Amino acid sequence: MSFLSYLINGLSLGSVYAIIALGYTMVYGIAKMLNFAHGDVIMIGCYVVFTLMSQYGVHPGISILAAILICTCLGVVIEKIAYKPLRGANSLAVLITAIGVSYFLQNLALLIFGADTKSFTSVVNMPPLHLAGGKLTISAVTIVTVLSCIVIMIALMLFIRKTRAGQAMLAVSEDRDAAQLMGVNVNGTISLTFAIGSGLAAIAGILLCSAYPTLSPYTGAMPGIKAFTAAVFGGIGSIPGAFVGGLVLGIIEILGRAYISSQLSDAIVFAVLILVLLIKPTGLLGKPIQEKV
Amino acid sequence: MKKLLSMALALVLAVGCLTACGGGSGDKGGSSDTFRIGGIGPATGAAAIYGNAVKYGTQIAVDEINEAGGLNGYQIEYDFQDDVHDAEKSVNAYNTLKDWGMDMLVGTVTTAPCLAVADKTVQDNMFTITPSASSPDVLMGDNVFQVCFTDPNQGSKSAEYISENKLATKVGIIYDSSDVYSDGIRAKFVETAKSLNLEVVSEAAFTADSKTDFQTQLKQAQDAGADLVFLPIYYTEASIILKQANDMGYAPKFFGVDGMDGILTVENFDTSLAEGVMLLTPFAADSEDEAVKSFVTKYQEAYKEIPNQFAADAYDAVYAIKAAAEKAEITPEMTYSEISDAMKAAMVEINIKGLTGGDEGLKWEATGEVNKQPKAVIIQGGKYVSME
Numbered sequence: 001m002s003f004l005s006y007l008i009n010g011l012s013l014g015s016v017y018a019i020i021a022l023g024y025t026m027v028y029g030i031a032k033m034l035n036f037a038h039g040d041v042i043m044i045g046c047y048v049v050f051t052l053m054s055q056y057g058v059h060p061g062i063s064i065l066a067a068i069l070i071c072t073c074l075g076v077v078i079e080k081i082a083y084k085p086l087r088g089a090n091s092l093a094v095l096i097t098a099i100g101v102s103y104f105l106q107n108l109a110l111l112i113f114g115a116d117t118k119s120f121t122s123v124v125n126m127p128p129l130h131l132a133g134g135k136l137t138i139s140a141v142t143i144v145t146v147l148s149c150i151v152i153m154i155a156l157m158l159f160i161r162k163t164r165a166g167q168a169m170l171a172v173s174e175d176r177d178a179a180q181l182m183g184v185n186v187n188g189t190i191s192l193t194f195a196i197g198s199g200l201a202a203i204a205g206i207l208l209c210s211a212y213p214t215l216s217p218y219t220g221a222m223p224g225i226k227a228f229t230a231a232v233f234g235g236i237g238s239i240p241g242a243f244v245g246g247l248v249l250g251i252i253e254i255l256g257r258a259y260i261s262s263q264l265s266d267a268i269v270f271a272v273l274i275l276v277l278l279i280k281p282t283g284l285l286g287k288p289i290q291e292k293v
Numbered sequence: 294m295k296k297l298l299s300m301a302l303a304l305v306l307a308v309g310c311l312t313a314c315g316g317g318s319g320d321k322g323g324s325s326d327t328f329r330i331g332g333i334g335p336a337t338g339a340a341a342i343y344g345n346a347v348k349y350g351t352q353i354a355v356d357e358i359n360e361a362g363g364l365n366g367y368q369i370e371y372d373f374q375d376d377v378h379d380a381e382k383s384v385n386a387y388n389t390l391k392d393w394g395m396d397m398l399v400g401t402v403t404t405a406p407c408l409a410v411a412d413k414t415v416q417d418n419m420f421t422i423t424p425s426a427s428s429p430d431v432l433m434g435d436n437v438f439q440v441c442f443t444d445p446n447q448g449s450k451s452a453e454y455i456s457e458n459k460l461a462t463k464v465g466i467i468y469d470s471s472d473v474y475s476d477g478i479r480a481k482f483v484e485t486a487k488s489l490n491l492e493v494v495s496e497a498a499f500t501a502d503s504k505t506d507f508q509t510q511l512k513q514a515q516d517a518g519a520d521l522v523f524l525p526i527y528y529t530e531a532s533i534i535l536k537q538a539n540d541m542g543y544a545p546k547f548f549g550v551d552g553m554d555g556i557l558t559v560e561n562f563d564t565s566l567a568e569g570v571m572l573l574t575p576f577a578a579d580s581e582d583e584a585v586k587s588f589v590t591k592y593q594e595a596y597k598e599i600p601n602q603f604a605a606d607a608y609d610a611v612y613a614i615k616a617a618a619e620k621a622e623i624t625p626e627m628t629y630s631e632i633s634d635a636m637k638a639a640m641v642e643i644n645i646k647g648l649t650g651g652d653e654g655l656k657w658e659a660t661g662e663v664n665k666q667p668k669a670v671i672i673q674g675g676k677y678v679s680m681e
Contacts (some may be wrong), residue, residue: 002512002516004510006509006512009506009509009512013506042426044661050561054561062461097665116559116560117529117532117557117560118559118561119397119532119536119560119561119562119563121561121563128540130542137540137541137542139540139541144469175403203470212505212506212537213532213533213536214505214532214533215527216566219505222502222505254508254509257503257509257510258509258512258513261496261498262499262509262510263470263498263499263500264500265503266500266502266503
C-alpha cells in the first residue's frame with residue numbers, strides 16, 4: 001500500500017514536471033532556444049494567484065484565468081524584448097539572455113513581494129479520496145494535477161495536428177527558412193509558441209504551489225531545472241516525450257527518495273538521465289537528428 | 294631641499310603611524326566615565342528579524358540599568374552596528390566599535406559572522422557574550438560566552454523532555470541533512486534518545502534542493518508507527534510539513550526546537566494547522582513571570598511587536614554582564630583587556646534569574662557554554678502557551 005501511495009505522489013510530481021516540460025519543449029522545438037526564464041514565469045503566475053486570492057479575496061477560478069492571461073502576455077513581451085532582437089545571433093547569446101531574464105524576474109519578485117516565504121492556499125478545495133479502507137489517501141490536488149496534465153497534452157497534440165497555426169508551428173520547427181518562403185508568418189508563430197508555453201507555465205505553477213504550498217521568489221527555479229531535465233529525458237522538441245519524461249522523472253524521484261535515500265534522490269534522477277542519454281542520445285522519444293548537408 | 298623636505302614629511306608620517314598603532318592595543322579611545330557596550334548583528338537583509346530583536350532587547354536592558362543608577366555607578370553607552378549577516382562586514386563593524394572605545398561586546402547575532410568576529414575578540418581579549426550564535430564553535434576562547442543553547446544541547450534537551458513527560462514512545466525525525474544546525478541537533482537527539490530508551494523509528498532527511506515535498510518522509514514516519522515527529526528544522530519547511538501531514542490524514546504530535554519559533558508569522562499560513570505543535574524554546578512571551586511580563590510590555594510599547602527568544606536572550610546577556618561586572622568590580626578606567634580578564638573569572642560564579650533561565654536561572658561554564666532549563670511551549674489558539 002505504501003508503494004502505491006509513493007507511486008501516486010510520484011505521478012503528481014511528475015505531472016507538474018510534465019506540464020512545465022511541455023513549455024520548454026515547445027519553445028525549443030519551434031524557436032530552437034532554451035528558455036531558462038520559463039521557471040520564473042511559473043513563479044510570477046503563482047504570485048498573481050496568491051495576491052488576488054489571499055489578499056483581495058478574488059474567486060480561485062478568476063484568479064487562475066488572470067494568472068494565465070498575465071503569464072501569456074509576459075511570455076510574449078519577454079520574447080519581443082529579449083529574444084527577438086537576437087533571432088540571428090548565435091545560440092550562446094540567446095542562452096545567456098534567457099538566464100539574464102530569469103534573474104531579472106527573480107529580483108523583480110524580490111522587490112515587489114519581498115524575500116519571506118508565503119504560504120500558498122490551494123486552489124483545489126475538495127476533500128481527499130480515501131481508498132482501501134482509508135489506507136490509501138489521494139488528495140484532490142493530485143487528481144486535478146494528473147487530469148490537467150493529460151488534458152493539456154492531448155489538447156496540444158490536437159492543436160498541432162488539426163489547426164493551421166499548429167501546422168505552421170510544425171513547419172517552422174522543421175525548417176524555418178523554407179516555412180518563411182512558403183508564406184508562414186515565422187515571427188507570429190514563435191510569439192504564439194511563447195504565449196502557449198507561458199500560459200502552461202501559469203497552470204503548472206498554480207498546481208505546483210497547490211500541492212507544495214510555499215511561495216518565494218525562487219519557487220520556480222528548481223522545478224524549472226527538473227522539468228528541463230524531463231524534457232531532455234523524453235527527447236527535447238517532442239510533446240509526448242515531455243509528458244513521458246516528466247512522469248518518469250517524478251516517479252523515479254519519489255521512489256528513489258522512499259526506497260534508496262532521501263538525500264540522494266536528485267542524484268539518482270540525474271544518474272538515470274545520464275544513463276538514458278548514453279544509450280539513446282536524443283532522449284526516450286526524440287527523433288534521431290540528421291545533419292543536413 | 295625639496296627632497297629633504299619630503300623625506301622629513303615621510304618620516305613624520307611613519308612615526309605618527311607607529312605611535313597610533315602602538316597606542317591602539319588596550320588603550321582606551323573613549324571616555325573614562327561611562328562603559329561602552331557594542332552590539333553587532335543583521336539589522337537589514339534576510340536575517341534582520343534576529344538582529345533587530347537582539348538590538349531592541351539589549352536596548353531595553355541597557356535603559357533599565359542606566360535608570361537604576363548604571364553599572365557599578367557608571368552609565369552605559371550602547372552602539373549597535375549592522376553586519377547584514379555577512380562575516381566580512383561583521384569584522385568591519387567590530388573594528389568600528391573598537392575605534393569608538395568599546396569595553397565589551399554583546400554579539401554577534403548570527404553564527405557565521407560570529408565565528409569571524411570571535412576570532413578577533415579572542416586575539417584582542419575583548420569580553421564577548423553572544424545572545425544567539427548557537428554553534429559550539431563560536432566558543433573559541435575563554436573570553437567568549439553564549440546565552441542561547443548550543444545546537445547539540447537542544448537535541449539532548451528535547452529528547453529528555455519527550456522522555457520525561459512521556460509524550461511518545463516511537464519518534465520519527467524529519468531533518469535537513471544539508472544544514473549543520475539541523476543535522477547537529479538530530480545527531481545529539483538520536484544519541485540521547487538511545488540512552489533514554491526512547492525509540493527512534495524513522496529518520497528521514499531532505500536537502501536544501503528538495504525542501505518543498507515532504508510526503509515521502511511523512512509517509513515513512515507514518516508507516517514506522519511514529520506517534521511523535523521531531524522537527525529540528527526552520528519554520529518555513531515546518532509549515533509545509535504540517536500542511537501535507539494534514540492532507541494525508543496523519544496526525545502525530547509535532548515537536549520542534551527554536552527554529553520553529555516564527556511559524557505563526559508566515560504570511561497566509563493557516564495557523565489552525567499548527568494547533569498542538571510543541572516546541573522547545575528558552576522563552577515564552579505569555580509567561581506569568583513578573584520580569585517577563587514587564588519586559589514584554591516595554592518591548593511592545595517601544596517596538597510594536599511581541600518579543601521573540603532572541604530579544605530575551607539579548608536582555609539576559611546584558612544582565613549577565615551587570616552581575617559579572619558587579620562581582621568583578623570593574624571600572625571604565627580599566628582597559629578592555631583588563632575588563633575581559635576580570636569578567637571571565639566572574640562569569641563562572643554568577644547565577645542570574647533572567648528571562649530565559651526558568652526556575653534555576655542561568656549559569657555559565659568556563660568554556661562559555663550556558664546552563665539553563667528549556668521551556669516547552671505548545672501552540673494553542675494561534676498563540677504560544679507554556680506547557681507547565
